[in-house]
Amino acid sequence: MELFSISVNTRTDGEKEAFYRILSDKQKELHKQCRQLKFSFSASRDRVIWTCSGKLPLTAWTSSAEMVRRLVSEAAAAYILEEKEQDIAARLLLSEFEFNDNEESERVLQWFLMLLAKDDNPSGDYSQQRRRKLKDSIFVCLSESPDLNLDGFMTFRMQSYEQELREMAEYAVDEFMLDQQYEEFVSLLKYFVYFQEPLMPLVHVVHKGGEDFLLLDGSLRPIEKMRDEGLVMERLDQDMEFEDMVVSTLISVSPARMIIHTREPDLPVIVTLAHIFDNRAEVCISCPECSPFLGSLANDDLTFPAKRDYNN
Structure with missing residues (x-):
């Protein structure tokens, strides 16, 4: 019997490969927790689906249904962070902040993405917080319905995660503006010294x-x-x-x-x-x-x- 499925639309073969790689890695951990589970991948054009099936009742499992949902949530969150976060960050930054021109917006965006990449490590506090809020939101969705459409989830159900990104975007904008002011002042000093x-x-x-x-x-x-x-x-x-x-x-x-x-x-x-x-x-x-x-x-x-x- 199908227990749950995770699906997403992909734009490139690289995204498909990442979906398969990340969720396959989590399959190994799920198998250790509950050997009764069976997994399969399928694709229809640009849409890829990861399906888990197993026997009921859940009381016969060696691991709880909550444990399985937690591990699945971790896998889905890892995919979003690796393949979708930069796009989400760019959309949020460009929709919520005003810039003088395209050149400035591009420079701030690159600054923002650099901060995200710098923080994206196991010990990064903001990275861990974003990952935790993303996992928790996915867990709630899986508790409500066994079929999770990540596109719909990313559109409607990850407000707490987006708030973390928004705060980092505000920090990135402030830091960029301070850096710009510093560069302008250094240029002024250089001009002053020249004459x-x-x-x-x-x-x-x-x-x-x-x-x-x-x-x-x-x-x-x-x-x-x-x-x-x-x-x-x-x-x-x-x-x-x-x-x-x-x-x-x-x-x-x-x-x-x-x-x-x-x-x-x-x-x-x-x-x-x-x-x-x-x-x-x-x-x-x-x-x-x-x-x-x-x-x-x-x-x-x-x-x-x-x-x-x-x-x-």
């Missing part, structure tokens, strides 16, 4: 690790922050963070040439400094000036040139 007359011939920026920076003049003497006025400096001072303090001081002294000494040249703060000061800046990972502060670097550790130009 600023140099006040010091050389500045050494020694990055000792983390947020520990040392600013030295050409004679390797510490530099005190110089006050400067203007819109750019006011904005830096309004919401001062550590990175802003370093940038603010460097803009105040306006070096004609700046050498950033660091053992971590790919850190965002280093890349940002090099980008703001453009062709005035170069990055050094080992030289006589920085070795007393940062220690010597073995030749085997030099995986790239001792001085790096970020502008070429």
Whole structure:
């Protein structure tokens, strides 16, 4: 006797293969729990169906009907998350948020999908929460009816799962806008530096690790922050963070040439400094000036040139 079926419309052979693979893996676990169950796959054009049959009464099963529904719900949820989530996320984002143009919406969408992919691991809290809410909703549907149409379910019955996606979409939009504002401000600083007359011939920026920076003049003497006025400096001072303090001081002294000494040249703060000061800046990972502060670097550790130009 047929006990339940899971069906879905597929657009590609890849989706069909994923449906078969994911649900076949769950079949093995179901067989261990209840050997009386029989499974079969069938397809009609683009529609694929997974069917489970077994003997009644349920009291004769080695596992409860609830356990079987739980395992089936896990399989259906795994398929939706792997094959359908990106489409659902794109539809939700584009229908509920307004963007200036298609280019901006595409960039935010890619940002959103990147966050989903980054969170999609066994230890990801948001991923586990979405998976749990999806499984619970499918379980309720299977308790009400043994035949589950995933297309109908995705349209009408997964509000709690979509709410999780919606909250992540809101976070993605906020983060994207903050990132855009940051990029615009960095561009403003770069423009400001470009037209600023140099006040010091050389500045050494020694990055000792983390947020520990040392600013030295050409004679390797510490530099005190110089006050400067203007819109750019006011904005830096309004919401001062550590990175802003370093940038603010460097803009105040306006070096004609700046050498950033660091053992971590790919850190965002280093890349940002090099980008703001453009062709005035170069990055050094080992030289006589920085070795007393940062220690010597073995030749085997030099995986790239001792001085790096970020502008070429």
